[in-house]
Amino acid sequence: MEYVKLHNGYEFPLLGLGTFRAREDEAQRAMEYALEVGYKAFDTAFIYSNEKTIGQTLKQQNVNREDIFLTSKLWNTVSQKTDAREAFERTCDDLGTDYLDLYLIHWPGSYQRNAAMWSVLEELYQEKRVKAIGVSNFNIHHLNSLMSQSTIKPMVNQVECHIKLQNHALQQFCNGHEIYLQAYAPLMSAQFKEITEDENLAKIGEKYGKTAAQIALKALVSRDIIALPKSSNKGRLQQNFEIFDFELTDEETFAIRKMNRGKRIFPEPDNVDFGFSAWW
Numbered sequence: 001m002e003y004v005k006l007h008n009g010y011e012f013p014l015l016g017l018g019t020f021r022a023r024e025d026e027a028q029r030a031m032e033y034a035l036e037v038g039y040k041a042f043d044t045a046f047i048y049s050n051e052k053t054i055g056q057t058l059k060q061q062n063v064n065r066e067d068i069f070l071t072s073k074l075w076n077t078v079s080q081k082t083d084a085r086e087a088f089e090r091t092c093d094d095l096g097t098d099y100l101d102l103y104l105i106h107w108p109g110s111y112q113r114n115a116a117m118w119s120v121l122e123e124l125y126q127e128k129r130v131k132a133i134g135v136s137n138f139n140i141h142h143l144n145s146l147m148s149q150s151t152i153k154p155m156v157n158q159v160e161c162h163i164k165l166q167n168h169a170l171q172q173f174c175n176g177h178e179i180y181l182q183a184y185a186p187l188m189s190a191q192f193k194e195i196t197e198d199e200n201l202a203k204i205g206e207k208y209g210k211t212a213a214q215i216a217l218k219a220l221v222s223r224d225i226i227a228l229p230k231s232s233n234k235g236r237l238q239q240n241f242e243i244f245d246f247e248l249t250d251e252e253t254f255a256i257r258k259m260n261r262g263k264r265i266f267p268e269p270d271n272v273d274f275g276f277s278a279w280w
């Protein structure tokens with residue numbers, strides 16, 4: 001496993017397990033396999049309805065809290081500061097922990113709401129209840145507004161990012177502010193076959209004995225983007241984990257860069273109603 005150092009000095013794994021749409025049995029199975037394979041970081045959110053299952057599984061597996069990284073996210077319907085603190089405490093209770101490694105604002109709302117929620121995250125950080133704080137689905141203008149109204153810069157921006165949506169401009173902006181990108185839907189989520197059955201990626205993989213999925217994940221971590229693939233299948237979890245024993249050439253990196261299509265699977269943050277529910 002490789003790590004990146006966030007701007008507060010906290011070292012965070014470059015690969016973590018995504019858990020969106022994995023509930024109860026599936027979430028438990030995924031966590032058990034992932035721990036066995038060696039995953040250290042686990043990405044969840046209040047809205048995934050699996051925080052309790054994840055917490056119970058960690059307890060059953062006797063996992064040492066300091067050995068793992070837990071990320072969760074504050075959901076969109078919370079806009080009052082006291083509610084945000086309650087949401088954080090509930091997430092911690094459900095996960096069976098008294099601190100998180102990373103807590104994110106799940107989606108941007110109005111600038112005012114973002115700043116209010118961020119001030120709660122800053123407090124939690126100063127109280128050492130979270131090791132790092134960040135945002136998710138933030139475009140450049142959301143980040144600019146937030147940074148102009150706050151004292152701590154986000155350490156992470158978790159956004160949709162994969163071969164067909166490479167986010168180079170957003171990454172360049174974030175690099176300039178020491179904000180790491182985390183890639184959600186790194187395998188294009190429900191449209192994963194666009195990656196796993198891609199002939200160009202498979203061809204690159206042949207040389208290294210790797211699959212198209214492994215090449216797609218490698219392309220992200222090579223850019224220092226933290227990848228969060230979801231799987232509840234042990235073989236695929238293992239496969240997604242084995243991406244640190246080879247390097248892509250410049251030519252391969254360039255060929256992959258040309259595959260960018262600006263294609264989104266999830267809503268574009270500026271073009272979705274804040275209270276939307278159809279996706280969850």
Ligand SMILES: NC(=O)c1ccc[n+]([C@@H]2O[C@H](COP(=O)([O-])OP(=O)(O)OC[C@H]3O[C@@H](n4cnc5c(N)ncnc54)[C@H](OP(=O)(O)O)[C@@H]3O)[C@@H](O)[C@H]2O)c1
Nearest residue numbers: 018019020043184185186187188189192213229230231232
């Ligand atoms: N911040 C946000 O707004 C946001 C939004 C969406 C997602 N996320 C986070 O990002 C994580 C990843 O996104 P995602 O779950 O939507 O999609 P994803 O990781 O891009 O793709 C998951 C799909 O790919 C399949 N898969 C995984 N590894 C594979 C492999 N090696 N070969 C073939 N198929 C493979 C999985 O099936 P199997 O399980 O059957 O292997 C699953 O159907 C989420 O779980 C969540 O933690 C965050």
